[in-house]
Amino acid sequence: MPSEFDIINRYFAQTNLIPPASDKTVLLGIGDDCALLQPNSDKALAFSIDTLVEGVHFLVDMDAFLVGYRALMVNISDLAAMGATPAYFTLALTLPWSDEQWLNDFAQGLSAVAQMHSIFLIGGDTTRGPLSITIQVVGQVSPTHALKRSGAKVGDAIYVTGTLGDAAAGLQIIQEEIACDESAANYLANRFYQPSARVNMGQSLVEVANSAIDISDGLLADLAHILKASEVGARVHIDAMPLSSELLSVVDKKTAQQLALTAGDDYELCFTAAPDVEEKLKEVSQKTGVAITRIGEITNDKSLTCVDSDNNEIEFTTLGFRHF
C-alpha cells in the first residue's frame, strides 16, 4: 500500500493543482512539514475551512470527480461571499480505502475548479477513516472593503444572485423523488453537483454592497446570519424570488418559492446595498453575466418577515436545513 506521502504526491502534485513556478508568493509547496507563502501584503488574507462528510454533505457513491469539484467549489463560495480572490488551498482527505481510480477522478474534479478560479494546492494530509474532505481556502481581499455579514444598514435593499431552489430540486431528482423531463432534470441535478461560486460577482460587489453571505443553508437561514450580525431586520417578498424555468417545470410555483426560501446548496450570494446603487448593480450583472434580483429590504425591527404580493405576512415552519 502506498504511504500517505506517496498518495498525495502521485495524485495531487502531478495534476494541474500545484502552483506554477511563476507564482513567486509560494516559497514551498506540498511535501515538507509546512508550506511557505509570502503573499501580497497590500491585501488581507481571507481564510475559510469546511468539511464535507459522505452521506451528510454529499451522496454515498457520488462520482469522485463531482465530489472533488463540489468540495472545492463550496469552499471557494465562502471567499466569493467576502469579495475575495481565491489564491491557495490545503486539503485533508480521509479515505476508507486507497482506490487509485477514485483518487484520480477526485483530483480531476478539484483540478477543474482550481483552474477555473486560479487557486492552487499548497499542502495536504491523507488519512484512513470514514470518507470526508476538509478544505481550507485562502484568498485575498481589500482589508477595508471586504464584504462582511455585519454591514447591513436599515433601508438597504436585499438582493440575491442567479436563481434559488434549483439545487434542492436537483437533489430530489437525483434521489428519484421527482419525475420530470431529461433536460430540466440534468440542469437541476447539475446545479446540485456543480454549483458556481460567484467569485467575479463578489469581487465586483466589494465597493458596492454593505453586507453579503453565500446561500448554503437556505436564503432565510443565511439572511438571518446577516440580520443577527448587523442587528437589523428584513422584509422579504416571496413573489420576488428568482426561479428558473427548469424549477417551475418540475414543481408548482408555491413549492418553488418554498424551496427558494428555505432550501440550501445553491451557493448564490445574498447581499444588501443602499437603494441608490441599482444602476451600478445592473452593470455588475451585465459584466458577470449573472442575474441580480431585489427581493426585499432591511428594516429596523430586528425580525425577519416574508410577505406576498399583497404585503400579507407569510409564515414558514422551517428556516432551512441546518447541518447540525
Next chain:
Amino acid sequence: MPSEFDIINRYFAQTNLIPPASDKTVLLGIGDDCALLQPNSDKALAFSIDTLVEGVHFLVDMDAFLVGYRALMVNISDLAAMGATPAYFTLALTLPWSDEQWLNDFAQGLSAVAQMHSIFLIGGDTTRGPLSITIQVVGQVSPTHALKRSGAKVGDAIYVTGTLGDAAAGLQIIQEEIACDESAANYLANRFYQPSARVNMGQSLVEVANSAIDISDGLLADLAHILKASEVGARVHIDAMPLSSELLSVVDKKTAQQLALTAGDDYELCFTAAPDVEEKLKEVSQKTGVAITRIGEITNDKSLTCVDSDNNEIEFTTLGFRHF
C-alpha cells in the same frame, strides 16, 4: 439542537482561544464567511493541515481534554519543525453527537495548548459525522531560513531532541499491554497523551540547522523523508538513541532502541547540522531545557544504515508506523 453556528460560538469563541483585541493582525475572527488577517509581511507564512480520526490517531473514548490538547499540539509540531512561530489556527470538527461536556472539555484542551504557544482560533466548521478533527495551523518564519527537509548536506551530523520511544511505550501501557510501576506508567502515558511540540527549539535552530522534521511516524521513517528530499543517505548509531530512564524501566534496552528507531508519536525533532556547530547546539539545549543528542551522520550513498557500537550494520524489518 443548537446549530453549527451556535456550537462554535458557545464553546470556542468564549474560551481563551480567540485572538485578543490587541492583535491587530486579525481583522475579523470567527463568525463570518471567512476570517480576515493581515499578518506581518516581513515573515513568510507556514501552513500545515492534519486530520486526527478516532480509532486511528487517538483512542476511542479518549478524554476530550486530551483529544483537544493532542490534536492542536501535533499540528503545532509541524510549525516547530520549520522553525516557525505559531500564530493562528482553524478547526474543522466532525462529531457524531452534540455533547456539551465533551465540547467543553475539548475546548479546554485546545485552550491549554493555545495559551502555551500563543496561537489563536480564527475560524471553524462543525459538522455531523464520525468523530474526526482537522486543524490547519499558520505560523510565521524567516522566508530565507525556514527549516526544510531538503537542506541536509553530506557530512552533516544528525541530531534528535529529547528522548525517543516513550510515546509508543505509553500507548502500550494505556492499552494495558505492559505492566509497570505507576510513576513510569504516568510519565510514558503522558508522553503519548500530551506531547510537547518543540517550538522554542525549532526557532532556535533556524540559523543553525540545515534540515529538520518532526518525528510523528518514527525516527527512521521520518529521517527517510529528509534523505529523499535532500538526495543523501545516513548512518544512524543505534547505541546513541536517547532513551528515558522510564522507558528503560519498562522494556529491555534492545526493545527500547527498536521503539526509539521505529515508533512514532514522540513529536521530537530530528535535524541535521554542520558538525562545527556543536557548541552552538549546547547553548540551544541549555536555553530551551531540551536535550539534543547526536545520533548519526549524513552520507553520500543515498541509503539509510543503522550500525551498532562496533559499526556492524543492523537490519530492521519495519521502518515505523505509516498512517496509510
